[in-house]
Amino acid sequence: MALLSVREETMRFGGLFANQSISFDVEEGELLAVIGPNGAGKTTLFNVISGFFPPTSGSIQFDGKDITGAPSHQVASAGLVRTYQLVQLFKHLTVAENVEIGSHRVTRGGVFSALFRPEWMRKQEKNVCEGARELLRFVGLEHQADLQADKLPYGRQRLLEVARALAAKPRLLLLDEPAAGLNTQETEALADVITRIQRGGTTVILIEHDMSLVMKIAQRIVVLDFGKKIAEGTPDEIKAHPDVIAAYLGGTETVDA
Amino acid sequence: MTSHATISIEPAGIRWQAMLPVVAVVVVAGFGLLSSDYVVTVLGFAFIYTIFCTGLNFFMGYTGQASFGQSAFAAIGGYGSAILCADYGWEPLLALFATMALSGVAAVIVGFPTLRLRGHYLAMATFALGLIVYEVTIEWTGLTQGYMGYSGIPPLGIAGYELVTVKQQLVALVVLALFGVAVAARLRQSRFGRALASIAGSESAALALGVDIARYKLVAFVIAALYASAAGSLFAHFIGFISPEVFGVTMVVQSFAMLYLGGIGTMWGPTIGAIIVSVLPEALRGLKEMQDIGYTAILIFILIFAPRGLAGLSALFGRVRGRVKEAA
Amino acid sequence: MPNLVEFLQSVVNGIGVGLIYGLVGIGFCVIYNASGIVNFAQGVFVMLGGMVCQALLTQFGIPLMLAVALTIPLVAISGMIMELVIVRPMMHRGATLFAIILATLAAQIMIERITLLTFGDRPRTYHEFTTGGPLKIGDIAIGYQLFWILGCGALLVLLLWLFFTRTRTGRALRACSQNREAAQLLGVPVARMMLISFALSAALGAVAGILVTPTQYTAYNVGTPFGVNGFIAAIIGGFGRAGGALAGGLLLGVLQALAIVALGAGFKNVAALSALLVVLLLFPNGLFAGFSRGAKAH
Ligand SMILES: Nc1ncnc2c1ncn2[C@@H]1O[C@H](COP(=O)(O)OP(=O)(O)OP(=O)(O)O)[C@@H](O)[C@H]1O
Numbered sequence: 022m023a024l025l026s027v028r029e030e031t032m033r034f035g036g037l038f039a040n041q042s043i044s045f046d047v048e049e050g051e052l053l054a055v056i057g058p059n060g061a062g063k064t065t066l067f068n069v070i071s072g073f074f075p076p077t078s079g080s081i082q083f084d085g086k087d088i089t090g091a092p093s094h095q096v097a098s099a100g101l102v103r104t105y106q107l108v109q110l111f112k113h114l115t116v117a118e119n120v121e122i123g124s125h126r127v128t129r130g131g132v133f134s135a136l137f138r139p140e141w142m143r144k145q146e147k148n149v150c151e152g153a154r155e156l157l158r159f160v161g162l163e164h165q166a167d168l169q170a171d172k173l174p175y176g177r178q179r180l181l182e183v184a185r186a187l188a189a190k191p192r193l194l195l196l197d198e199p200a201a202g203l204n205t206q207e208t209e210a211l212a213d214v215i216t217r218i219q220r221g222g223t224t225v226i227l228i229e230h231d232m233s234l235v236m237k238i239a240q241r242i243v244v245l246d247f248g249k250k251i252a253e254g255t256p257d258e259i260k261a262h263p264d265v266i267a268a269y270l271g272g273t274e275t276v277d278a
Numbered sequence: 279m280t281s282h283a284t285i286s287i288e289p290a291g292i293r294w295q296a297m298l299p300v301v302a303v304v305v306v307a308g309f310g311l312l313s314s315d316y317v318v319t320v321l322g323f324a325f326i327y328t329i330f331c332t333g334l335n336f337f338m339g340y341t342g343q344a345s346f347g348q349s350a351f352a353a354i355g356g357y358g359s360a361i362l363c364a365d366y367g368w369e370p371l372l373a374l375f376a377t378m379a380l381s382g383v384a385a386v387i388v389g390f391p392t393l394r395l396r397g398h399y400l401a402m403a404t405f406a407l408g409l410i411v412y413e414v415t416i417e418w419t420g421l422t423q424g425y426m427g428y429s430g431i432p433p434l435g436i437a438g439y440e441l442v443t444v445k446q447q448l449v450a451l452v453v454l455a456l457f458g459v460a461v462a463a464r465l466r467q468s469r470f471g472r473a474l475a476s477i478a479g480s481e482s483a484a485l486a487l488g489v490d491i492a493r494y495k496l497v498a499f500v501i502a503a504l505y506a507s508a509a510g511s512l513f514a515h516f517i518g519f520i521s522p523e524v525f526g527v528t529m530v531v532q533s534f535a536m537l538y539l540g541g542i543g544t545m546w547g548p549t550i551g552a553i554i555v556s557v558l559p560e561a562l563r564g565l566k567e568m569q570d571i572g573y574t575a576i577l578i579f580i581l582i583f584a585p586r587g588l589a590g591l592s593a594l595f596g597r598v599r600g601r602v603k604e605a606a
Numbered sequence: 607m608p609n610l611v612e613f614l615q616s617v618v619n620g621i622g623v624g625l626i627y628g629l630v631g632i633g634f635c636v637i638y639n640a641s642g643i644v645n646f647a648q649g650v651f652v653m654l655g656g657m658v659c660q661a662l663l664t665q666f667g668i669p670l671m672l673a674v675a676l677t678i679p680l681v682a683i684s685g686m687i688m689e690l691v692i693v694r695p696m697m698h699r700g701a702t703l704f705a706i707i708l709a710t711l712a713a714q715i716m717i718e719r720i721t722l723l724t725f726g727d728r729p730r731t732y733h734e735f736t737t738g739g740p741l742k743i744g745d746i747a748i749g750y751q752l753f754w755i756l757g758c759g760a761l762l763v764l765l766l767w768l769f770f771t772r773t774r775t776g777r778a779l780r781a782c783s784q785n786r787e788a789a790q791l792l793g794v795p796v797a798r799m800m801l802i803s804f805a806l807s808a809a810l811g812a813v814a815g816i817l818v819t820p821t822q823y824t825a826y827n828v829g830t831p832f833g834v835n836g837f838i839a840a841i842i843g844g845f846g847r848a849g850g851a852l853a854g855g856l857l858l859g860v861l862q863a864l865a866i867v868a869l870g871a872g873f874k875n876v877a878a879l880s881a882l883l884v885v886l887l888l889f890p891n892g893l894f895a896g897f898s899r900g901a902k903a904h
Pocket residue numbers: 034037039057058059060061062063064065066106
């Protein structure tokens with residue numbers, strides 16, 4: 022059974038169909054890319070899947086459960102974690118603490134355990150702290166652990182955001198244009214991180230404009246245009262797909278990878 | 279701040295640094311004990327406000343929300359303790375806890391609908407809450423004796439033993455204030471505290487990580503209310519008299535002056551601010567008349583020129599704020 | 607129907623005070639539209655209007671019209687000072703929203719205390735603009751001042767409308783309210799617009815204070831109730847819409863006057879503040895907008 026299935030999902034803003042009858046499945050362990058010209062409805066799709074607003078119609082199933090219209094923190098708790106197109110860091114905190122917060126979903130304890138620090142709590146805190154260091158190593162930020170997050174260069178902020186999402190041990194990770202604004206080197210590093218995430222067993226859906234990146238790492242691609250799904254298939258199939266070529270030739274981008 | 283590769287935190291060093299403000303507080307209090315009762319009273323205020331501001335810091339500093347009406351909960355604590363002890367002969371400590379519980383319940387009831395608001399609306403709604411309670415303390419004379427105020431409130435004590443001198447009470451207030459700060463620090467350095475900080479940082483990112491922000495905001499609001507209520511009760515016992523003016527808008531502005539001067543969102547900021555703002559007008563004699571003008575001037579000045587306050591300026595306290603890890 | 611007279615009388619009174627709330631509410635909107643800030647010190651301009659006018663009248667014996675003509679620019683200057691000294695530097699430094707709100711609240715208290723030190727805490731008033739009255743219609747008494755309030759209020763609204771639709775500055779202000787960045791790009795001097803909005807808004811408050819003082823009294827601490835009620839008026843009208851604020855003020859004034867008849871005056875402020883909470887929680891976009899959208903964030 023698919024880890025995520027989107028069925029006939031439609032999202033309307035007034036008269037505008039940002040998403041229209043979109044259906045697709047994502048299998049466990051897969052790396053799926055969602056591409057499409059600006060304003061195609063990719064971010065909207067993420068917003069609906071992650072519960073930031075309920076779809077106008079249609080349904081979202083995650084891990085066999087219907088999560089349509091569930092509040093976003095509940096969707097996240099279920100293991101579906103997303104990042105944003107515009108970096109959303111906890112700027113006033115340190116890099117390490119950003120990642121530690123990421124582990125919220127996989128830890129427990131509230132006011133009382135914080136006050137009385139039982140054995141399990143202390144052990145958990147230690148794990149959280151060490152886990153954060155490990156993830157920072159994973160994305161190559163271990164030397165900036167104690168830096169305030171907004172002092173990081175932009176490219177590294179994106180990596181931090183990915184590390185923070187990973188701290189939540191997601192079953193499905195949604196990345197919204199993680200390479201936007203990165204230079205070639207930084208994009209390489211990011212591609213490497215994403216590939217390793219997927220090899221580690223985490224399912225990933227990636228929105229990306231950088232075609233070379235998509236063609237290199239994605240196993241399957243869903244193409245949106247004007248809110249509709251116009252194609253779905255392997256990178257090779259997509260490259261040859263006439264509708265995709267038309268959509269991109271009509272737009273400003275090209276499929277040249 | 280140039281902090282590269284400071285991965286190896288020496289717990290001993292951090293702990294020593296963390297103890298420094300405690301020592302400072304004890305020194306200030308010790309100085310007070312050697313001075314006149316008047317100085318002791320001023321310092322007593324400072325430590326009561328430390329408690330109030332430490333609570334406020336939870337909601338505003340750690341969680342990044344705004345409450346302009348915390349004085350309401352101080353009023354519940356103050357009047358509750360006054361009435362229970364003066365009229366019904368309750369133990370002060372029992373009354374303190376009972377009114378804290380009452381304030382907590384009130385905070386849940388009020389906070390549940392109100393905290394959905396944001397920005398200006400949240401500020402205005404909480405401001406209205408403070409004003410409502412203030413008006414009620416004036417108008418409900420049957421309960422509060424209105425402008426006359428409530429007198430004859432017994433001093434703090436335990437099990438029949440009363441702290442009769444102000445100096446004894448100051449010691450108790452210092453202990454309670456330090457306890458309050460310690461509890462706040464412990465809560466901040468935990469999963470719970472990190473969740474609060476995530477809300478201050480970015481609500482959408484917090485949501486995406488599974489933080490139930492409505493719930494955490496409410497809990498932070500309740501904690502702030504508990505601190506405010508305790509501060510109100512302690513004020514009533516310390517002075518022995520309360521009136522509506524004690525819990526008016528001045529209290530709100532004064533506590534904000536303390537919070538922003540000391541450093542909002544930091545562990546020791548509320549304490550530093552409370553002590554300075556309480557002592558300053560006393561140090562500048564003849565300024566009595568202009569006290570409120572002084573507070574507001576300080577507040578505006580800080581808000582414009584140093585919104586992170588004194589604790590924000592100091593690398594020493596900055597580190598304590600950053601990453602104190604429980605060494606235990 | 608023994609209470610019909612009482613009812614009509616309170617509607618009449620309510621319209622007068624409601625128009626005042628409406629003016630304060632418009633003051634909130636003017637600043638909000640130009641800067642995105644809600645000025646918590648709005649009520650203080652009403653207080654200053656009454657106090658300054660009273661001082662000019664009684665202490666300097668200046669004739670009424672001259673006193674009014676002096677008071678309005680004086681209070682407007684206080685608004686400009688607030689913008690120049692507090693709001694502008696904070697916005698420049700990227701202060702948080704709450705910090706700016708707090709600073710305006712602090713400014714209110716500071717001005718109140720300065721007023722207290724200068725004028726004392728004795729409530730003050732001065733006589734109505736036209737002596738005589740009240741006009742009796744059956745058993746209903748209508749003070750002449752009410753006509754002044756209605757007349758000046760209507761005139762002011764007309765002038766504001768002309769200002770916002772017919773003058774360059776007014777149109778530039780409206781452009782700022784639609785989109786500040788875009789207005790800046792189009793060459794609108796946004797900083798100057800903010801200064802103008804504070805001056806205008808303070809002047810509106812001053813007029814409200816000058817008009818309302820003869821019907822009640824003024825003292826250093828009357829600002830907060832006017833500010834709160836003006837804010838409610840603005841919210842009822844869907845924050846930022848001047849016409850809505852005016853309508854909201856009238857509605858609020860009448861409702862309050864009725865509530866006083868029904869419940870007594872003691873808990874008047876409590877009732878107003880509770881009304882504020884109800885409106886905030888149930889109608890964050892104003893009574894006239896319905897329930898459709900959530901609360902406006904900033
Ligand atoms: N909250 C909203 N309210 C109204 N319209 C919206 C909203 N969110 C998105 N839209 C509209 O929906 C359409 C799709 O937007 P979306 O952000 O999903 O595009 P996108 O594919 O992510 O584009 P980009 O590549 O530029 O990020 C756009 O026309 C946008 O203006």
